Amino acid sequence: MGSMVSTQQPSPANSPALLRVLLVGGGNSGEFLLNLLRKEPNIAIIGVIDRNPEAPGLKLAHQWNIPTGNDYRELLLGDVPDLVINMTGNMELQQEISLAKSSNTVLIGKKSANLIWNTLDPDKKTLLLNQFLYPGGSDSEGKSPSGFIIGNTEKMREIASMIVQVAPTPTTVLIRGESGTGKEL
Template structure:
């Protein structure tokens, strides 16, 4: 039986008046919430910092406040202009049925959203650190091998007199140290706390390869065939650390679902406006009665101590922050495919 569940809810349409410090803060916070769609922002000062931030986030900048107030899609107006006369103007000009928050009410909304955003960041980091514990065996194996090589070569060098051999073994020691350093660097990068609003152009294919390398510390890839079907130039704007976390989680879950071996397929596809990423396995599949629960916080089918129940919940949150979608298809006993769709950058 095949089950499919797209994750999408109609957003609330919000207009922001004022692009100073308060407007910029609201912009940064609200655009991360999938249940909110910012229809536009306006300010009397064309140099207001929030206007450029809106352009960076591909949020409409409206030159005239009147035009924004008359937007027929707007359901909520947030006034952070600080203008004492704006309240009366809004009462006159805002369409019937549109809610308005201004002054202290807007500040309360900002505080609440800021608090929610901080909690989400803490959940993501806590789940990431909890997962590091499962890397212990893989890390120990990968570090022990080059350390044993270094020890053996160093013992040889203590008695070696041939200069050519000394140079050759010294180079092998250097290479072994570099391999160990790379392992530590990968894990340190993965474990660090993601910087707020860290946005850059991310090469999705490279990030999948990085995630595959890190996931090998967490789960054994014995009898697992890895198939890569990458579209060239699959790049998106986003937070590279958070996207790495998403891919590590999906790959780890996929391998864990294939206890007796199987095929892990990583695929990227480019459409006109989105880059799609698929992580597929040939494992046990997801029972239909669990389909409505797998993205809920603290839900897990793993034994006690083997999972936090935050993995898929955090994945959904990160993807929605990046204005993307995530969906899953699954056949019990055949396998599962998680599909992420993320908006592409606009070609220059």
């Protein structure tokens, strides 16, 4: 079996009210999912597994004192999760995990996780993306109230004001030589 870095997660991982999740695959998509799942109060991440010790998801898990390793069996069998999310996209690994997991553990693959993500409400998706892209809350600085213009210069405020004024009207708009009724910038 592979090496395991065992650290204790601050949240009560053994609480029956929590959904206990094992994340297999700590690449970019695994890191993104880890960011999302960690913010959910009813989810306890019991571990992140990746063969690459430099995977961004593993590094993030280390920062948050979430157990990590390079072999899913150590966490799958020792600390039985309610849900295993295989973010590797490797179908052979998916089959291996399916055979090794407890009958009480649900296994979903990368495509299923992507399907769930893609069916999220657009406002919720925007909020999640902003939390991921601007973890310090700096996303509100320099943005217009509508949330799509980044920048806080006088010219940007002027353009944002013009957009707000003309968007609800059917008139032709001319901004810096561009014209059209669709009001694309």
